Amino acid sequence: MDETxxxxxxxxxxxxPFYFANFSGDIRLSALIDVMLLASExxxxxxxxxxxxxxxxxxxxxVTQYHMDLKKMPELGQKLKVSTRATSYNKYFFYxxxxxxxxxxxxxxxxxSAFVIIDIKERKIxxxxxxxxxxxxxxxxxxxxxxARMKEPEDFDKKAEQHIGYYNIDVNRHVNNSFYFxxxxxxxxxxxxxxxxxxxMDIKYDKELNLESHPEVFVKMDEDLVSTHWIKTDNKLNxxxxxxxxxx
Numbered sequence: 001m002d003e004t005x006x007x008x009x010x011x012x013x014x015x016x017p018f019y020f021a022n023f024s025g026d027i028r029l030s031a032l033i034d035v036m037l038l039a040s041e042x043x044x045x046x047x048x049x050x051x052x053x054x055x056x057x058x059x060x061x062x063v064t065q066y067h068m069d070l071k072k073m074p075e076l077g078q079k080l081k082v083s084t085r086a087t088s089y090n091k092y093f094f095y096x097x098x099x100x101x102x103x104x105x106x107x108x109x110x111x112x113s114a115f116v117i118i119d120i121k122e123r124k125i126x127x128x129x130x131x132x133x134x135x136x137x138x139x140x141x142x143x144x145x146x147x148a149r150m151k152e153p154e155d156f157d158k159k160a161e162q163h164i165g166y167y168n169i170d171v172n173r174h175v176n177n178s179f180y181f182x183x184x185x186x187x188x189x190x191x192x193x194x195x196x197x198x199x200x201m202d203i204k205y206d207k208e209l210n211l212e213s214h215p216e217v218f219v220k221m222d223e224d225l226v227s228t229h230w231i232k233t234d235n236k237l238n239x240x241x242x243x244x245x246x247x248x
Contacts, residue, residue: 006137007086007138008043008085008136009084010039010043010083010084011083012081013080014035014079014081014100015077016031016074018077020035021076023194024193025076026073027073027074027076029181030178031178032100032109035082039082039084040084047135047136059119060171061115061172062115062117062205062208063115063205064115064116064205065113065114065147067112067113067148067200068109068112068202069200070200072106072108073109074102078102079102081100081102082098084097085136086136089128089135090140090142091127091128093114093128094138095112097113098110098112099111112145116128147204148202148204148242150241152230152240153228153230156219156220158187159217159218160187160216160217161215174210175209177205180203180239180241184217184231186217192245195247196245196246198244199244199245200243202242203242204240206237206239207233207237208238214234215233215238217229218230225244225246226242227243228240228241229242
């Protein structure tokens with residue numbers, strides 16, 4: 001049996017308002033992720049497993065990796081259907097899929113994700129299999145799902161210090177993952193952002209950031225319109241991502 005066959009699909013309506021767009025009218029990558037995560041939060045709330053409910057138990061959801069494909073970026077004001085399902089889990093990871101369709105059923109965006117559960121006080125991963133059972137038909141598996149493996153480039157095109165403020169911190173007491181996308185895209189030239197759009201993205205989170213962190217953001221662009229982004233603190237890698245771009 002395929003691991004998604006018995007998983008319950010949760011779907012809700014969504015529309016991207018003007019403040020989710022950048023200067024060129026494209027939806028910000030961080031906003032795209034946030035809208036999909038909101039759907040999972042609304043589904044998890046049905047089982048008292050959303051972020052707020054988990055915090056009351058001293059636990060927190062933390063994403064470790066994403067892979068996203070964008071066939072077409074949603075447009076401002078467009079009415080959409082955002083769907084998600086918790087597909088499977090093992091001792092350490094929960095796996096969840098997301099997708100966005102237009103009202104004609106055309107698939108615009110797909111997102112695959114891996115999450116862990118942490119003990120907020122101890123900042124340690126706790127067993128996923130022991131923490132939540134029968135989560136919307138997700139199946140317990142033994143294998144670990146493979147995502148893209150990314151390596152930090154030997155050099156970079158640009159480096160910038162990044163300030164962390166109060167509003168960057170979420171209920172898990174670390175930097176909300178969506179801010180990483182804004183910082184990474186901001187490292188690119190504005191002319192490039194105006195003339196290109198993302199067609200796929202991979203990101204891997206290694207070490208969380210908090211209010212005391214003083215990160216640096218790096219970027220390297222290759223000739224194939226692939227940008228590699230990484231963030232380091234005290235020479236230790238926090239997150240690495242690879243964006244594949246195309247001309248508008």
